[in-house]
Amino acid sequence: MIIAMAARSLTRHRARTLLALAGIAISSAMLLDMVMMSSGMRVSFKQLLEAQGFQLRLSPRGTLPFDGEATLGGAAELVAALERDPDISTVAPVLGGSVHSPKGEGAVTAFGLGLAPQSQGDYNLLRGRNPRTPNEVVFNRAYLAATGRAIGDTITLAAGYDPQLRTFAGAQPFTIVGEASFTYLAADQSAAALPLATMQAMRGTDGRDRLTLVMLKLRDGRNPDSVGVRIAREQPRVSALSTQSAVKQAEERLGYFRQMALVLGSISLVVGFLLVSTIVTVSVNERLGEIAVLRAIGVGASRIAWQVMLEGLALALAGATLGLGLGLVTAQWLNSILTGFPSLPEHISFFVFEARDAFGALGLLVLTGFMAGAIPAWRAARLPIARTLRTEAVA
Amino acid sequence: MLTLLLALAAAAPVDSTPRVRTIAVDERLAADGRLAIGDKVVVSQEPGGLGDTLVIAAFVKRGADPSEVARAEYRVRMHLGDVQRALAYGDRVDRFAVATTSDALTDAAVEQINASAFGFRAYPSKAIAVESSRTFAVIDRFHKAIGMITIVASAIFLLCLMLLRVDARRREVAALRLMGISERSIIGSVVLEAAVVAGVGSVLGVGLGYAASAIVNWYYQGVYRTPLTFSLVTPEIVAFAVSLSVVLGLVTGALAARRLVKLPPLVLLGR
Numbered sequence: 001m002i003i004a005m006a007a008r009s010l011t012r013h014r015a016r017t018l019l020a021l022a023g024i025a026i027s028s029a030m031l032l033d034m035v036m037m038s039s040g041m042r043v044s045f046k047q048l049l050e051a052q053g054f055q056l057r058l059s060p061r062g063t064l065p066f067d068g069e070a071t072l073g074g075a076a077e078l079v080a081a082l083e084r085d086p087d088i089s090t091v092a093p094v095l096g097g098s099v100h101s102p103k104g105e106g107a108v109t110a111f112g113l114g115l116a117p118q119s120q121g122d123y124n125l126l127r128g129r130n131p132r133t134p135n136e137v138v139f140n141r142a143y144l145a146a147t148g149r150a151i152g153d154t155i156t157l158a159a160g161y162d163p164q165l166r167t168f169a170g171a172q173p174f175t176i177v178g179e180a181s182f183t184y185l186a187a188d189q190s191a192a193a194l195p196l197a198t199m200q201a202m203r204g205t206d207g208r209d210r211l212t213l214v215m216l217k218l219r220d221g222r223n224p225d226s227v228g229v230r231i232a233r234e235q236p237r238v239s240a241l242s243t244q245s246a247v248k249q250a251e252e253r254l255g256y257f258r259q260m261a262l263v264l265g266s267i268s269l270v271v272g273f274l275l276v277s278t279i280v281t282v283s284v285n286e287r288l289g290e291i292a293v294l295r296a297i298g299v300g301a302s303r304i305a306w307q308v309m310l311e312g313l314a315l316a317l318a319g320a321t322l323g324l325g326l327g328l329v330t331a332q333w334l335n336s337i338l339t340g341f342p343s344l345p346e347h348i349s350f351f352v353f354e355a356r357d358a359f360g361a362l363g364l365l366v367l368t369g370f371m372a373g374a375i376p377a378w379r380a381a382r383l384p385i386a387r388t389l390r391t392e393a394v395a
Numbered sequence: 396m397l398t399l400l401l402a403l404a405a406a407a408p409v410d411s412t413p414r415v416r417t418i419a420v421d422e423r424l425a426a427d428g429r430l431a432i433g434d435k436v437v438v439s440q441e442p443g444g445l446g447d448t449l450v451i452a453a454f455v456k457r458g459a460d461p462s463e464v465a466r467a468e469y470r471v472r473m474h475l476g477d478v479q480r481a482l483a484y485g486d487r488v489d490r491f492a493v494a495t496t497s498d499a500l501t502d503a504a505v506e507q508i509n510a511s512a513f514g515f516r517a518y519p520s521k522a523i524a525v526e527s528s529r530t531f532a533v534i535d536r537f538h539k540a541i542g543m544i545t546i547v548a549s550a551i552f553l554l555c556l557m558l559l560r561v562d563a564r565r566r567e568v569a570a571l572r573l574m575g576i577s578e579r580s581i582i583g584s585v586v587l588e589a590a591v592v593a594g595v596g597s598v599l600g601v602g603l604g605y606a607a608s609a610i611v612n613w614y615y616q617g618v619y620r621t622p623l624t625f626s627l628v629t630p631e632i633v634a635f636a637v638s639l640s641v642v643l644g645l646v647t648g649a650l651a652a653r654r655l656v657k658l659p660p661l662v663l664l665g666r
Contacts, residue, residue: 015654016562019555026548060441067468070441163515237443255618264541271552282559334540340533 020279021319027272028323033331034265035361038258040352045250049243052121054215055224058238071210087227090217092119095199100161101147107161110143110190114199121215128178134198138178143190159202170202187346272365276312277372284376291380292388301381308377316369320362417452423620424469425454459623554647561651569663578656589648597640
């Protein structure tokens with residue numbers, strides 16, 4: 001009976017109920033989006049860093065990987081020491097820099113990565129194969145398109161280009177042996193991967209025995225943070241960054257979005273609470289006579305209170321269900337806007353649906369709606385029967 | 396020891412490097428590194444490497460540049476010759492900034508330089524600003540999208556409230572109708588009331604907006620240690636918010652009142 005009466009009360013004013021539902025659905029959608037955004041960047045960035053299975057990154061001391069032009073000297077010695085380390089299973093050294101290919105009167109420039117193809121963690125091969133000899137190279141789709149070349153073609157690449165004299169430094173002929181997708185680069189950013197020794201030689205004195213970054217895979221059961229601290233102590237020239245620390249630093253840089261998500265999510269909860277409490281309060285006020293009659297014929301105060309609270313629960317539940325679908329659609333839309341950031345890695349997503357967080361937030365909204373009915377329910381249950389009957393029902 | 400992460404060269408001729416070679420450091424670096432004017436710092440390409448010893452001559456405040464706000468690294472300003480020496484860069488520069496005597500001459504100067512120069516290109520500052528603010532164009536679009544969702548939610552909330560307010564006056568409206576007051580007058584009074592409610596609400600909202608904006612600026616300027624203004628309430632924004640709110644109030648009030656006056660007075664009285 002309680003459920004039937006609550007349903008009847010909600011359907012009595014259809015326009016009002018529908019509007020309240022729409023309002024709660026939008027609040028739920030906003031709450032869901034904000035929850036997805038607050039955890040999305042962390043989850044997505046962590047997935048990106050862990051995609052290739054490397055848990056530690058070493059960069060020149062005081063810098064973040066590829067956050068400047070600093071490089072590490074004594075590369076061979078450093079790599080050898082790391083390969084001897086019992087905690088480390090894979091060492092992937094990288095030297096970054098621009099590479100230029102002559103085209104017409106100018107050059108087409110790409111981000112070049114000198115790496116060890118057998119241990120690298122920077123790209124996924126889409127077609128062809130990894131470089132095996134010093135003069136083989138892998139391009140991404142953007143650079144293939146920019147240079148107008150295909151797998152199997154020969155191309156000249158240089159590490160330096162002087163546009164005034166139109167001269168190329170460290171130019172060498174290469175054979176394109178594969179097409180790859182670069183994990184940490186934007187899809188439209190031209191990129192090339194070539195053997196580390198070749199890249200070092202092409203950069204001349206600037207690149208001799210130098211590295212920009214070393215990525216490390218640890219053996220099972222090793223703690224990346226403690227191994228990182230030990231390596232940084234043993235190799236004073238490097239800063240060691242674990243995936244967890246990198247995620248933390250990224251979160252600090254993008255803290256604005258998390259704080260915005262918190263503020264807007266809280267506002268959504270408050271709006272949901274206000275909507276439900278307003279609708280239920282008005283509904284109770286309109287039915288004072290009816291409630292007094294029910295009490296007079298013996299319906300218990302607790303049943304009346306439950307019925308009123310059920311109205312709030314039903315509104316919040318239906319609104320949250322609608323909001324779930326609406327939120328997923330708007331999250332796609334908002335994500336498509338934010339992924340327009342220049343140079344953002346292709347696989348980064350700002351909105352990630354994590355069932356536990358999402359349903360937790362919507363559950364909180366439903367609970368808030370249920371609680372929003374508590375005050376009018378309490379009022380309805382404590383109504384003075386005789387006086388209300390006289391003023392409402394009899395009149 | 397100071398590691399040179401990024402140096403901005405002051406526009407001084409190479410051969411005019413003063414006898415006492417000086418450096419201006421970011422005030423955040425000065426605070427974090429407890430540096431004082433007159434302190435000597437060693438500037439090198441990498442930690443522990445050989446470098447130049449420079450004397451701190453000034454502290455510089457971080458500029459209000461949005462593109463730098465999320466970047467945590469410190470910046471120093473050095474004389475051009477010192478930077479070239481520290482980086483073993485030779486007699487080279489990355490770019491020149493050229494001032495024209497008037498805005499009208501800028502485009503002509505750009506055209507002239509590009510027509511005669513070989514190996515480099517000139518860009519007007521506006522074009523560079525557009526390119527470097529692409530990140531903020533994305534954030535701007537994101538804020539507008541959030542704003543649109545908020546406007547839809549507010550409109551529904553307002554419509555709901557107006558419907559409830561008008562519904563609460565059923566008996567009053569019925570009595571007015573029975574007394575012979577016209578539908579038009581009743582709708583007019585409801586719409587007027589809605590306009591007053593929306594107007595007062597807007598004024599309160601504008602006050603709240605200014606307060607929220609001040610809190611946002613105070614908080615983020617502290618977090619990012621920048622003089623950048625993060626939130627700006629402009630007269631255009633206030634005018635847009637108030638007019639939107641009043642229009643929404645008027646429309647929702649009129650819709651709700653129209654719906655009510657269409658019902659027979661006795662139905663409104665519950666008979």
